[in-house]
Amino acid sequence: MSRILLADDSGTMRTIIRRSLEALGVTDIVEAADGNQATQLFAAGGFDAVITDWNMPGKTGIEVVRTIRQTDKTTPIVMITTEAEKTRVLEAIQAGVNDYLVKPFTTDNLREKLGRFTPVA
Amino acid sequence: MIADYINPFLLSTASVFEQMLNTQVERGQPYIRKAFEPQFEVTGIIGLTGKATGTVAFSLSRETAMKITEILLGERPNEMNPHVVDAIGEVTNMIAGAAKARLAELELSLGLPTVLIGSSACVAFPSRATPISIPFDSALGKLVVEVGIVQ
Numbered sequence: 001m002s003r004i005l006l007a008d009d010s011g012t013m014r015t016i017i018r019r020s021l022e023a024l025g026v027t028d029i030v031e032a033a034d035g036n037q038a039t040q041l042f043a044a045g046g047f048d049a050v051i052t053d054w055n056m057p058g059k060t061g062i063e064v065v066r067t068i069r070q071t072d073k074t075t076p077i078v079m080i081t082t083e084a085e086k087t088r089v090l091e092a093i094q095a096g097v098n099d100y101l102v103k104p105f106t107t108d109n110l111r112e113k114l115g116r117f118t119p120v121a
Numbered sequence: 122m123i124a125d126y127i128n129p130f131l132l133s134t135a136s137v138f139e140q141m142l143n144t145q146v147e148r149g150q151p152y153i154r155k156a157f158e159p160q161f162e163v164t165g166i167i168g169l170t171g172k173a174t175g176t177v178a179f180s181l182s183r184e185t186a187m188k189i190t191e192i193l194l195g196e197r198p199n200e201m202n203p204h205v206v207d208a209i210g211e212v213t214n215m216i217a218g219a220a221k222a223r224l225a226e227l228e229l230s231l232g233l234p235t236v237l238i239g240s241s242a243c244v245a246f247p248s249r250a251t252p253i254s255i256p257f258d259s260a261l262g263k264l265v266v267e268v269g270i271v272q
Contacts, residue, residue, distance in 0.1 A: 010214075012207040015194050016141070055231075082218025085225045102222070103215045104140040 002118040003028040003046055007038035007064060008053040008080070013103075017051060017080065020107040024114070025121030035059025039067045047075060049118045054081035054092070062095050069096035076117035080105065126224070126270050127151055127253055130177070133219035134266050137212060138259060142192050146264075149256035160254070160265045161185075162240045163201070165213030168232035169221070175270030176252075177220070178244045179213040185262030192261075201238055210234035216266060227272070247271050 004021060006029050008014045014031050021029055030047070032038035036058035042050065050068065054061040065077055076098045081088075084102040092100055099113045111120050131148060138144045160180035169175040181189075183201055190208040191197045198205050213234045221229045237244075246252045246269030255266045 010207065010211055012193065012204070012211045016211075019195055082215060082221070082231070084219065084222030103218060104137045106140045109140075 002026050002048040002120075003030070004118075005030050005032065005038065005042055005047045005050045005052075007032040007035065007051070007056065007061070009034050009056040010053070013053065013080075017110070020110045021114075023107050023121075024111055026114075026118075035061065035064045038064045042068055042072075042075075049076045049078065049114065051078050051080055051114075054079060054083045054088070062092060065092065065095040065097055076114075078113050078117075080110075126268060127255065129220035129223035130216065130266055130268050131255060132223065133216050134179075134255070134257060136219055137215045138257075138261075141212070141215065142189060142261065144192075144259050144261055146257040146259045149258065151253050151255045154252045154254050154267065160267070161263075162238065163205075163209055164237045164244060165209045165234050166237065166244060167213050167217045167234045169217065169229045169270065170232070171229035172227045173224075173229065173270050173272040174247055175250060175268065176244065176246050177213065177217045178252075178267040179209070179216055179264065180244075180267065181209070181264040182262055185264060188261045206236045206238070210236050 032041050035056045052061040052064050078099045079092050079097045080101045082103045089100050101113050135146050138146045161182045163186040165179040167177050186205050186209050187198050190205045193208050250269030250271045252267050252269035257264050
């Protein structure tokens with residue numbers, strides 16, 4: 001069973017993504033409401049993958065990725081964001097994200113992205 | 122020129138409804154607004170800045186707003202509560218964000234979405250911007266996306 005860290009400052013978006021994850025059989029989901037909380041939770045360990053937004057107060061999603069990658073090179077990170085420009089995608093990949101999902105998205109889109117790294121239904 | 126701005130919002134609105142709400146929208150004829158009259162009771166607003174500035178407004182009825190919230194969050198709201206406000210703000214953000222990606226040459230950034238509730242609310246667009254209204258119909262109800270951009 002996968003344990004996912006889900007970081008997004010929008011409670012609505014966290015609920016939307018949580019519902020998609022649950023539809024994919026992922027129920028062990030820890031939510032972070034901003035970037036600082038995300039890095040603190042990640043430091044405690046035990047996550048199989050991270051899903052993060054880009055635009056968040058405190059640390060941005062890119063800063064979250066860079067912070068995680070200072071100590072962890074392997075845990076898969078998927079960014080889910082409205083930032084769809086090629087330069088943004090490139091910036092995220094260079095920071096260390098493993099995959100990138102642009103809003104709006106479907107549960108099938110999330111399955112395709114997350115399923116590369118962790119078991120999903 | 123106006124079509125260059127409007128088409129990305131036509132596509133982004135259809136995409137958000139199809140992918141996030143599993144609902145098809147039927148586009149009406151876009152028109153230039155002659156006055157800042159209110160459209161519907163609930164309006165999500167987001168500002169755009171970059172090589173152009175502008176405002177995007179996503180307007181719909183309370184009932185349509187609550188139906189959208191129910192689909193997104195899985196629970197039917199009993200009233201216009203903060204969950205409905207957040208849900209409409211998020212949909213507005215996605216519509217503007219997906220359109221922004223199609224206007225990459227303008228290097229736009231999005232502001233934080235604001236949601237107005239009440240039929241007396243008016244949306245003031247940037248001066249010199251000619252707001253274009255794009256009406257849509259859907260199984261969830263009628264809605265309007267309004268865009269005013271100055272380059």
